[in-house]
Amino acid sequence: MLDDILALAEKARQPQRRIVGLMSGTSLDGLDIALCDIEGHGTDTRLRVAEFITVEFSELYRDRVRSVFSKRQVDLQQVTVLNAWIGREHAHMVNQTLKDWGIDASDIDCIASHGQTIFHAPQHQHGLEDLPHATLQIGDGDHIAHLTGILTLSDFRQKHLAAGGEGAPLVKYGDFLLFSNAQKTRILLNIGGIANLTYLPAKGGFGDVVCGDVGPGNTLMDQYVQRCYPGNQFDRDAGFARRGQVNDRLLAALYQHPYFAKSLPKTTGPELFNLDFVLDAQRRSQTESVSADDVIATLNQLTARAIVNAIEPLAVQDAELYISGGGLHNPLLMQTIRDALPQLTLDSTQAIGMPADAKEAALFALLANECIAGTKHTFGSSQVAQDQAPLALSLGKICLP
Template identity: 55%
Template sequence: MNSYIEKLFTSSQKPSRRILGLMSGTSLDGLDIALCHIRGYGKGTKVTIEQFVTVPYSASFQSAIRDVFAKRTVDLQEVTLLNGYVGECHGQMVTQALQQWQINHHDIDCIASHGQTIFHCPQEQHGLSQYGNGTLQIGDGDRLATITGIITFSDFRQKHIAAGGEGAPLAVYGDYLVFSSPEENRILLNMGGIANFTWLPASHSANEVFSTDVGPGNTIIDAFVCQQYGHLRFDKDGMLAAAGTVSPDLLNTLLQHEFFTYSVPKTTGPEVFNLDYLYQARLRSHTLSLSNEDVIATLTAFTAKGIAESLIQTLGSDMTATIYASGGGVHNPVLMKTIAEELPAKITLKNLSTLGIDPDAKEAMLFAILANETLGGSACFAGNDYQIPNTTMGKISLP
């Protein structure tokens, strides 16, 4: 038997596993690497994050990704070459992290790599009846496996689509297994480039659980800050938003996209909510003369209102629940304060850290859980009312 096939079999039989979760989001700021110790699988899953680091991307790496990111027309040679290059870079980052942590690669059961999304196009977005949902992540799993010497699971979203989903959000699987509580209704809110949430009722019923995108998180804010200030990549601590004033005209225009009328679950991306979307909204609302600070304040309010209104429309204004927030948005106090002000009194907003999980590590951890489920052979959403695909995910690459 091939030694790596044997290791896969052995890992699948173990009571616990050490899995490296890798996440690179639409903010393009770096690679999140979470070393997770995972015990059990399915509803018995218990996770401890042993180590976590975000390895920042160089300016040249970011520029190369942005050349092909969320654009319908790109250089196909560039996409082809970047697929391998991103995999190699991520492999080198993992190797360096393991060296810094003084951990031997033989002690890792597998890597769970999300890759780098460059285009996401659900059918509701592209409108082409002959095609279904589509998404594309680059960062070749074979390069990762070869460089690190570790069995690698990658390209998770394709199986989700093949099984009937939109390829996103995938957080619902790990959220349900790790964060469900019989003591309270929980909402797991992630604010990366795109904002999404998972509804976890106290009933712990898989039939009621769902996850959905709700609109932009940091994607337009970050893009506008980069465009206008050059040396800045995001609105650190919400200082620019705090210095501005929200424009009601621009805010109302931004909120008029048909995406906000779709029923949940739904997905979106920077292909929709981007600088061109902002520019067209400013044209229609006659707000091209706004200061940069006023635009950023309005974009921050746009993100907050999109999140709050989606929660209210979906769950009702009388629902009692606690929101646990993660992603880059939790570090923006203006955004967090604005969301809290938009929420009904019975919904409380907290940082995910109150549950003992680093909010920056959550998404990388969730992909480690997906790989663990594939190894354990579990699927937990049969008969779900929101048609969450009852499937395991991840292509397997051997070193």
């Protein structure tokens, strides 16, 4: 044990660390694996994505996760065994990927594993006033550490919850450290299952950053496509949405949900934005007979509207909007956002040195780096406000190999 602690201390003193970031999102498309070379820490952090791959999940993996995913009532034994099984599956994917890249495990300083979210329950969503914000990610880090032989950090969201946060989104910290710019206001938009944004005002400190989940990203479209077009995981190239037409009555019913009127910061997940959410809106708007393509086109428009309405109050002239996540590959969604925000410079995060598909996995690698090697920060020119304090903490549980 002492040797492991001394080895950890040595990693903390190194000027550079090689960290593998893992991210498995709510879309369940695959495990993002980003090999990151990270120098320094805090505002002096320099991060380079050396390698990246998404290892596609098998149907068995998807089916097992979906059996417990975003459900209030599940088989507790299934949750328990999947916690171990997913950790082992992720470990096998890491081992194979490192082998394919020709990299030995001994060359990796640590793994940063987000785990697989199966339920996100901020208080505004669970409605239990005497109980705190909560979230649950499975895929135990000790299984990953043991099977890979690599120090693993996992369960990043729990410290944020413990300190009074909602456990999400955690991108605020990494976005501030990597992408703040003294001359330009930047907005970082990630469109995964849920869409979240980070607003980085020019010359602003950490206390000036605004971050939160704006609403559904790909999740509603993906779920509806899977329901109506078996064998398809998502609307590739917006093919179904382009065939359909937006139904204004359905769109209005969908957008009536109070979540959209809440100001940032806020968090949500597929526990709210799911098929029941869509079917309920169809019943209320009497649009049950609308074609599947029309519904998908309407869900595409809903996602765009939620994003645009969240960005517009922040969109100062000549601000830069950088997009990452799977939604970047939906041409109809991108065109709608671009047309609605002509005053912004819009590009992929690749333009600022971050591969768009690797961003979330890389940001968890950054959080692991801060946990191991970081020190206390004042986060630029602004002192950290009380409601932002959770983001100033070291996040992640350390699992020794």
